[in-house]
Amino acid sequence: MLWDKLTKPFIRIISLQNNTIERLINFSKPKIIAEGYSGVCGAGSSGHRWMVTSTAINEYLLRSSYMGCRHHYLHFLKTLGDKDWRKSKWKERGPPMSVAVVTAFCWELNREQKINEREFLLAAMEFLKKGVDVNCCHPYGWTALHAAAINARSKAVKFLLDNGADPNLPDNFSSIFQVARENRTSPISVEVIREGEFSTRLNHNQMFRGCTALHYAVLADDQESVQSLLDAGANPMVVNEYRFKPEDYSRDIGMRTMMQKHSEKYLAKEKRKEMEERRKFPLEQRIKQRIIGQEGAITTVCGAIRRKENGWYDEEHPLVFLFLGSSGIGKTELAKQIAEYLHKGKKSSFIRIDMSEYQQKHEVAKFIGSPPGYVGHEDGGQLTKRLKAYPNAVVLFDEVEKAHPDVLTILLQLFDEGRLTDGKGKTIECKDAIFIMTSNLASDEIAEYGMQLRAEADKITQQRYEGEPQDLEITETITISRRFKEHIIRPILKNHFQRDEFLGRINEIVYFVPFSRLELLKLVRIELDKWSKQAREKHSIELKWDPMVLDVLADGYNVYYGARSIKHEVERRLVNQLAMAYESGLITPGCTVFVYTDVPTSEADKAKLQDSPSPIKIRVKTEGTDSFTDVDPSEHLKQSAGK
Template sequence: MSTIRSAAAKVLRFGAVRLFAVPVRRSTSLNLSTSSSSRRHRYIVHAASVGLALIAADYVYNEKRFFIAAKLGNVQELRKQVETGKDDGRNSGDGEGGPADRRHALGWTALMVAAANDQPATVKELLRLGAKPDLREQYAGASATAASTGMHPLEVLQRREDEFCNAMNSRASFLGWTALHYAALSDSSTSAKALLEAGADPTARDHAGRRALHYARDPSTTRDVILEHIQRWEETAAAAAAEERRRFPLEQRLKQYIVGQTAAIETVAAAVRRKENGWADEEHPLVFLFLGSSGIGKTELAKQLARYMHRDDPAAFIRLDMSEYQEKHEVAKLIGAPPGYVGHEEGGQLTRALARRADAVVLFDEVDKAHPDVLTVLLQLFDEGRLTDGKGKLIECKNAIFVMTSNLASDEIAQYGLRLRREAEALAAQRVRPAVAAPTAPAPLTDQTRKEYDENSEAFVPPEGEGEQEEALQVSRKFKDTVVRPILKRHFGRDEFLGRINEIVYFLPFSRQELLTLVQMELRAWAEKARARHSVELRWEGGVLGALADGYDVHYGARSIKHEVERRVVNQLALAAERGAVAGGCSVLLSARAGRLLLAVRTPPHREYVPLDLTA
């Protein structure tokens, strides 16, 4: 092979010399010089092509030797290949690791090959050379891999079988497998132990949601080794999670992302805390029903709960729009079609997702729109913490958290919440009236304050203490029993369904200060977009927040604020840009006068804002 490399190098050197040695002549004998030049160019192109082909063949040959060495346990060859890879700058090909993690063209690593072929000495050597134990397999089966690479399926099968034992089904998908999965399948306890001691995650799941333990023979030493490390891993993870919960309580986490809804956050956090610390019924999952107007934070709270519980794992948040389950036959879409029906092999949307992650946070959005037969399935799920899919497979999900949202009684809750707000504000006014004068409307900015504002590049921020959380408003037991529960019972038609709900959580309308915070957040988002997309700086005076907050519609929640900003601010910016009044590098100041929002523009090198008249 060294002879081939040498020959390839000589060919490329010869081609390069001839390429740069070709003279450029300005001759009138165009036919002769063109013919001679074209012949030389053809020779150079052919020589370069041969050289590149030989180098490519050399690379493929070395790659094959690397993985065959892993299969056969040739530690010496592996060391040589890894050292060569360091010199050549080769790595895994996807930025995940170094030369020991070099990936095969079809997706696997040498560590996976060694573990699959029960080569513990090779596994240890690769780990010593720097191989990462938790890299994921990218081989998706013969057909899928052939389609993505453009190879013939038989060629894919041949290359797979060259490096993996014949006992493995080369047509199946191994997406997401780690070396530990292969060690478990090959019943190599020594390899499994070496991987685990090197830091392999025994709880890692493949694309189908299965841990390595799922593939270990029962009983077997390999299974015992993996079980022991799973227990240690989970104990360590539980201790770390408990410490993190102590330092950063769930309420504190949720309030970073949810505006207002203090009582709802505290209710959810208390129930989750009971579950996390072992003070809940282990035989039943945790079930919430979120009630309130649209755009009030119900869905966002469910998302943030999943994020808190499962560290941003997308598979741990399952969202189902129940408006898609309004017909009787759509129960099959939820749990899978029975045998003999179309879609039986595919399974149901819910059962497939729970099979992958049985401890997920599941959101049933707008559950009041679902067919009664769908609610019957949910009743079994909430009552027993298990579900049987269309194939007859039982799925245990007692550790899941189920959240239902609904707009039932939203008008009643909104009106009750507004009344609570008024009562709380009146009570607060009585407390502070002796010491503090009645509040007045904010005065417009003077020339001096405007000048100070212009010199400050930051957007308006409420004064210190103005944005503090208000005391949580509590919904009375009388309102729940006499107003809300009859509406729920009339719709769902069964007490046993409502009885399986651990907590009914009420989302109340936003307070005035919460509305100002929402407007601030929306304006900041648009300011960032203006800066990133158009190089335009967007600023605003304090009165703009109040003017936009006046557009709040209790029935549409935060969405009404979003639409108000788009209608009254973004529309003006777009019109000004269309007319050429706003361009890159300028600064736009929003102000409020008599309920109207006005734009003023400052263009470098000027320091003063010039009002814009967009009415013409």
């Protein structure tokens, strides 16, 4: 299509002359005699602007000048449009010709060039037998499958797919300028390599990152390659950097119809596959692998997501959640896991906005974009710009209680109608998005109420837990009473937000309660496992511990700071000792460190430790020995300072 648009005017002009374009482009010799102006092509001239009696252009120069010819189409067409050649003083010389002639010759030479595919396939087979990865990328980002697809080599496409080529692997080539910067070379050299080793059909100044072999096969109008790719599992719904699907590049009606049918089949297949996966591995189980505790919160959120996935929800309004609870208790992590599950780990599918940045009235412009005439109008808003790119994203409004009331007015429209108008006046539809607000409102009340629930849970725990963490998988389901929600939490929310219509548009208010005893023990174990891994990988030190250490460290839990208090407790009481011992040379690479605690047995010892936690101690077994030795890094440091 591009070729037709740009060369038809030249072909019409050339047809007026004695020599036709067919005669000029079908020379079998490596030289061509072109009448007319050839300076535009860089092929040489006799000094006259319009007329050259004859110009010898060898085949090599034609090949290397092809890109230049192609770039000069638009410039030359513009010249003809601005100033007709018939009005020039050189009109008696006739129309300029060689731009079209040379370009046509280059195009025909490129198109007619034959490649012995049998020899190529045999050579490729030899490389694959030697262990060459069929999916290996060119230094500039593309694979052999991409090159075969864009050049319409259907046999090569089929061969590569049969030998394990990934049909959904994206091209990492961005643009010649960006690739040149990344590889510290010149754009011209990148362009030459892209032309010579990939294809001459594309405008290499454009972005191609994210294009798959299916994008290129559709662009080349090669139905045989497209069919092979689809049969091999190519995703017809995948989008590139510009969010274009392969179907968007189809120019032929037959190709477009073919892609639409396969897209429908692919979506139906993926929907059945996802439904089967949800039956075998429910969402609750997936999230519990990443989040400790919060049974009630996970159940509430997963129930709403399940309604949405199976079509049992109001399609005219987005899902809206409000997560309440103290800091460090899993609110943000649950939002991340929802985005991870729904969008298969795509980073752009999770939008996090810190509402503490929107405390002033004028900062509403950052949210939706500045109005016309103001600085930043062309940049767009932080929310609208990202929602436009991903309208079904999971959006997290962190610490929503800190935002200015005018921002809440915008959220009111967003939650009610599922759409938002940016500073440019464009409406963004996002009814399929999921909006999650987190807040520390009523966190003290929830924490105090949670302590009561925790005490009740501990009574249940004591019936099956007798001092040793034998089963850390047992958790107690804590239920927030309706009375607590209606008489304590809701008045606090209403007093802050000052509007019932805002609270009325929230589908679910989710409560995050303090951790139970068994959940705290599990948090401590996860933290110790993390430090054990770091000691092994960075210092070649094995770190082990007594089970009673878990109990002692779990006592450092602060209900107002959540899991962060456990993290800080482990760092203060254990990691500080390890760092001090390492610096003093008490522990060295190759040794084993055993962490333990002295549990008081007598009443006198218990009375001494009543107001202070049990001490955490370490023993060291050096490489080549069989026994552990007690070490005290603090005492060793004092002795060293005394000397």
